[in-house]
Amino acid sequence: MNNNVLYELDSRYISDVLKLRFTPANAVMAEDVYLYDIEEKKYLDMSAGWAVMNLGYSNKTVAEAIKKQIETLSFAGVISCVSKESIELAQKICGLLPGDFEKKVWYGHSGSDANEFVAKMIPYATGRPAILTFEGSYHGQTLGAYAMSGHPSLTAFAKDSSANPKLPYPDYYRDGAGMTPEEYDIKCLDYIENGFFKDKFDPYKVGAIVVEAVQSDGGDIPAGNTFLRGLEKICRKYGMYLIFDEVKIGMGRTGDMFGFEESGVIPDVVIIGKSIGAGLPLSIVAGRSEIMDCATGLHLFTTSGSPVVCAGASAMIDELTGNNIPENARNMGTCLKTELNRLKERCSYIGDVRGRGLLIGTELINNPKDRIPATELAAKVVYRAYELGMICYYTGPASNVIEFTPPLILNEKQAYDAVSILEQAINDAVMGKVPDDKLKNFSGWA
Ligand SMILES: Cc1ncc(COP(=O)(O)O)c(C=O)c1O
Structure with a gap:
């Protein structure tokens, strides 16, 4: 079985009413803060399944x-x-x-x-x-x-x-x-x-x-x-x-x-x-x-x-x-926010970085002057991040806020990896590396 076959079976048997999909991601195994798909590709999970797996995936x-x-x-x-x-x-x-x-x-x-x-x-x-x-x-x-x-x-x-x-x-x-x-x-x-x-x-x-x-x-x-x-x-x-x-x-x-x-x-x-x-x-x-x-x-x-x-x-x-896990969330949240704010300095598509602990939103805008929400860009960034090996989603009434809610056991290296993948995903999306038709089945919150 491969990713495509699994995706087709899901489309055939699982009701759309239950879906809020941003990418064709699947998971067959998980460990620590990583998910693995059926083709054994590894993904850094910066969502934790919408803030569910606070302790990560392998707490004994x-x-x-x-x-x-x-x-x-x-x-x-x-x-x-x-x-x-x-x-x-x-x-x-x-x-x-x-x-x-x-x-x-x-x-x-x-x-x-x-x-x-x-x-x-x-x-x-x-x-x-x-x-x-x-x-x-x-x-x-x-x-x-x-x-x-x-x-x-x-x-x-x-x-x-x-x-x-x-x-x-x-x-x-x-x-x-x-x-x-x-x-x-x-x-x-x-x-x-x-x-x-x-x-x-x-x-x-x-x-x-x-x-x-x-x-x-x-x-x-x-x-x-x-x-x-x-x-x-x-x-x-x-x-x-x-x-x-x-x-x-x-x-x-x-x-x-x-x-x-x-x-x-x-x-x-x-x-x-x-x-x-x-x-x-x-x-x-x-x-x-x-x-x-x-x-x-x-x-x-x-x-x-x-x-x-x-x-x-x-x-x-x-x-x-x-295990003082909330304290790690606080520290890693500060680390992530600092890195995201550095990224904001060199990326005009980021309007705001905010959040508390390991719940962080990066708001994408079309340009800093008018702050118009970059809704389409956010969808492409999330898709590109998936292709680059990171799971995250977007939130906000205008669907333009890239959300990080990783497991609270995240470490510094993983936080840096997340920001570096996000930067590449934004650059690639802006350069047109995510054609519109890739998103046609993934309407997210719409
Ligand atoms: C603040 C808040 N309350 C309630 C819910 C609903 O939770 P559930 O999806 O488990 O029904 C959510 C889901 O995202 C949420 O974020």
């Missing part, structure tokens, strides 16, 4: 924990059976979260079903119909999570999101140009209080604000601490809950265990997904017991809290904390 401790659990108790679903492993994981998660109040957890399988729980829970628990979210945000594919999302790939399908009005997410590069980040944060907060809540929406109809501390699919934009602290104040003032969607940025990626930590705010609820399962399907909502207990059986799935998945996640947390 997690693999052992999963294997041992399958052999001991392969299944006992939380919905009708108590299990040690689900309790142990819940205790660990509650112990990682700040706030001097009782907390509980809920288990699901994806970031989408976790956000869906929030979409159900908040109106139910608060009696307030609305959840405020942000333009550009990606919260998931189920109906409630859809409606909460402000990313163009989802708003195109969500017909009615009147229960989820959207606030503008701070855009420091464009809207905030000419201001300090703090000045811009204050301007954004002022709009919420004195514009949005005065002219557009009654704050007392809002049960919660859901925010990403770094808006990832929205273009990898870290929100300023002033902005997040201001949101916290607004929530306390109007009696709303403050909820962080940490599905993509959580579990060590930003250099802290969670992305909100740097701001010092105390969330009422945190939504966790992707990397928590170390490759197995797991999502968690953790928060104040008073709302987590709002109704028995409100949002349950048969295989929720599987002991196998919980044992893997517990081992994953121990590996993260025991």
Whole structure:
């Protein structure tokens, strides 16, 4: 079997509804931070499967924990059976979260079903119909999570999101140009209080604000601490809950265990997904017991809290904390950002480099003066990078931000390799080495 045959079989049997494809990449084996395709070509994985494999692909401790659990108790679903492993994981998660109040957890399988729980829970628990979210945000594919999302790939399908009005997410590069980040944060907060809540929406109809501390699919934009602290104040003032969607940025990626930590705010609820399962399907909502207990059986799935998945996640947390992996993410993030900023100096197609820890966006523009998003170039760069042996994708409402979310065990040499491949990919794409017809099956977010 070769790459082409495998690709043809995928096209024949796997529904397009499930696809967000940028290249014809396949994977049959993985090791450390590398993927191997069926022709044994090696790829530096600067996506980690959309920020899933935070520990990389060969963590022996997690693999052992999963294997041992399958052999001991392969299944006992939380919905009708108590299990040690689900309790142990819940205790660990509650112990990682700040706030001097009782907390509980809920288990699901994806970031989408976790956000869906929030979409159900908040109106139910608060009696307030609305959840405020942000333009550009990606919260998931189920109906409630859809409606909460402000990313163009989802708003195109969500017909009615009147229960989820959207606030503008701070855009420091464009809207905030000419201001300090703090000045811009204050301007954004002022709009919420004195514009949005005065002219557009009654704050007392809002049960919660859901925010990403770094808006990832929205273009990898870290929100300023002033902005997040201001949101916290607004929530306390109007009696709303403050909820962080940490599905993509959580579990060590930003250099802290969670992305909100740097701001010092105390969330009422945190939504966790992707990397928590170390490759197995797991999502968690953790928060104040008073709302987590709002109704028995409100949002349950048969295989929720599987002991196998919980044992893997517990081992994953121990590996993260025991080996200072968030610290490596912080250091390697600084190294990558420094190199990307150097590249920006010699490449006029890079408008902005931003992010936190190992979640970094490189925004491509047509020229520095007008900052028009270089959407087509980004698609070609991602394709060329794949041909050159690196997996990465693009994000942002205009699909022009090259995203790096590698495994958090990345080392310096791999960080330099990534920037060097990116530079060659940009140069090659600009020189026309990626003909339009190569991209015709790969529409990405479109
Ligand atoms: C912030 C955020 N929330 C929720 C989701 C949905 O997660 P899933 O694809 O696991 O349903 C995503 C997916 O990218 C995400 O980035």
